[in-house]
Amino acid sequence: MAKDPVRVLVTGAAGQIGYALVPMIARGVMLGSDQPVILHLFDIPPAAESLNGVKMELVDAAFPLLKGVVATTDAVEACTGVNIAVMVGGFPRKEGMERKDVMSKNVSIYKSQASALEKHAAANCKVLVVANPANTNALILKEFAPSIPEKNISCLTRLDHNRALGQISERLNIQVSDVKNVIIWGNHSSSQYPDVNHATVTTPAGEKPVRELVADDAWLNSEFIATVQQRGAAIIKARKLSSALSAASAACDHIRDWVLGTPEGIWVSMGVYSDGSYNVPAGLIYSFPVTTQNGEWKIVQGLAIDEFSRKKLDLTAEELSEEKALAYSCLS
Numbered sequence: 356m357a358k359d360p361v362r363v364l365v366t367g368a369a370g371q372i373g374y375a376l377v378p379m380i381a382r383g384v385m386l387g388s389d390q391p392v393i394l395h396l397f398d399i400p401p402a403a404e405s406l407n408g409v410k411m412e413l414v415d416a417a418f419p420l421l422k423g424v425v426a427t428t429d430a431v432e433a434c435t436g437v438n439i440a441v442m443v444g445g446f447p448r449k450e451g452m453e454r455k456d457v458m459s460k461n462v463s464i465y466k467s468q469a470s471a472l473e474k475h476a477a478a479n480c481k482v483l484v485v486a487n488p489a490n491t492n493a494l495i496l497k498e499f500a501p502s503i504p505e506k507n508i509s510c511l512t513r514l515d516h517n518r519a520l521g522q523i524s525e526r527l528n529i530q531v532s533d534v535k536n537v538i539i540w541g542n543h544s545s546s547q548y549p550d551v552n553h554a555t556v557t558t559p560a561g562e563k564p565v566r567e568l569v570a571d572d573a574w575l576n577s578e579f580i581a582t583v584q585q586r587g588a589a590i591i592k593a594r595k596l597s598s599a600l601s602a603a604s605a606a607c608d609h610i611r612d613w614v615l616g617t618p619e620g621i622w623v624s625m626g627v628y629s630d631g632s633y634n635v636p637a638g639l640i641y642s643f644p645v646t647t648q649n650g651e652w653k654i655v656q657g658l659a660i661d662e663f664s665r666k667k668l669d670l671t672a673e674e675l676s677e678e679k680a681l682a683y684s685c686l687s
């Protein structure tokens with residue numbers, strides 16, 4: 356029997372990531388090739404015409420899984436009945452703006468969209484925040500949607516995770532699908548810590564540690580980390596636009612694994628509400644290694660953290676605590 360359609364909200368749907376993301380969802384990349392979807396596309400009034408153009412293209416693409424499109428600039432209509440919310444819309448930093456100005460705009464956006472989701476989304480709606488500052492936007496959303504369980508609110512660091520896999524595969528000249536269990540710790544910013552200490556490669560001789568195969572700790576501890584941390588900026592420099600294709604793909608990976616589960620022996624990185632694991636302060640949205648099963652994520656426990664890593668975990672936590680304080684100062 357055909358499955359009932361799942362309603363997926365994409366905010367900022369007239370933007371770059373939105374344009375790359377919605378056809379992926381309509382094709383089944385996010386929820387599977389047997390899962391019908393109804394897309395809810397939301398953007399602000401100045402983008403209404405462009406949003407309608409995206410809707411027209413979705414109709415024209417005749418996706419068999421796509422059972423309906425709601426394109427609207429009304430937050431209540433956009434959020435009504437949604438099972439999954441991918442929050443891509445936000446206020447970008449513009450020339451001459453201070454961090455606090457950008458934070459203040461996004462705090463007010465995420466505060467009001469949190470309320471719309473809380474009141475109108477389906478029970479057990481899963482939320483993924485993509486828009487920067489992604490971790491702190493997710494935290495604000497959590498604060499202002501207290502009836503949405505905190506385990507249902509996350510932010511995207513899967514793009515950074517995938518970038519780390521990509522860098523290792525390029526360095527070793529191997530298939531990216533043979534590399535697993537890198538970790539992104541912390542913030543989706545240049546303070547994040549891409550960690551390969553537990554990552555392995557599948558070889559004809561079995562699983563081998565990435566560190567052993569790369570055999571260049573100096574590269575792994577400096578250039579590799581900096582490349583992953585700075586990759587977003589490098590793409591913006593090259594394209595003059597942000598990384599829409601890979602961000603959209605990573606958003607699909609994030610939701611797919613969350614809903615359908617991670618394969619045995621594989622973990623992924625998700626920004627989730629910290630519970631004090633690995634001595635990360637509780638109450639931040641922080642990226643951890645997680646496994647997922649039956650629609651729930653669980654932080655991978657018991658990984659050894661060496662002194663080098665400890666400093667990096669703490670540094671990115673400090674930045675998130677500062678962002679949190681800044682966000683709260685914008686509320687008063």
Ligand SMILES: NC(=O)C1=CN([C@@H]2O[C@H](COP(=O)(O)OP(=O)(O)OC[C@H]3O[C@@H](n4cnc5c(N)ncnc54)[C@H](O)[C@@H]3O)[C@@H](O)[C@H]2O)C=CC1
Nearest residue numbers: 367369370371372402444445464485486487511514597602
């Ligand atoms: N977490 C991650 O891995 C990544 C995050 N990003 C972030 O994703 C966001 C979107 O990036 P792009 O699509 O390239 O930007 P974009 O500027 O092309 O699109 C943003 C869209 O959001 C809309 N928007 C503005 N205010 C809104 C509001 N209050 N409610 C709903 N929509 C609103 C705009 O009208 C626009 O259509 C940015 O914040 C970017 O920094 C980008 C790449 C990776």
Ligand SMILES: O=C([O-])CC(=O)C(=O)O
Nearest residue numbers: 487514586587588597598
């Ligand atoms: O800063 C941006 O908009 C781009 C970004 O987050 C990324 O590519 O990781």
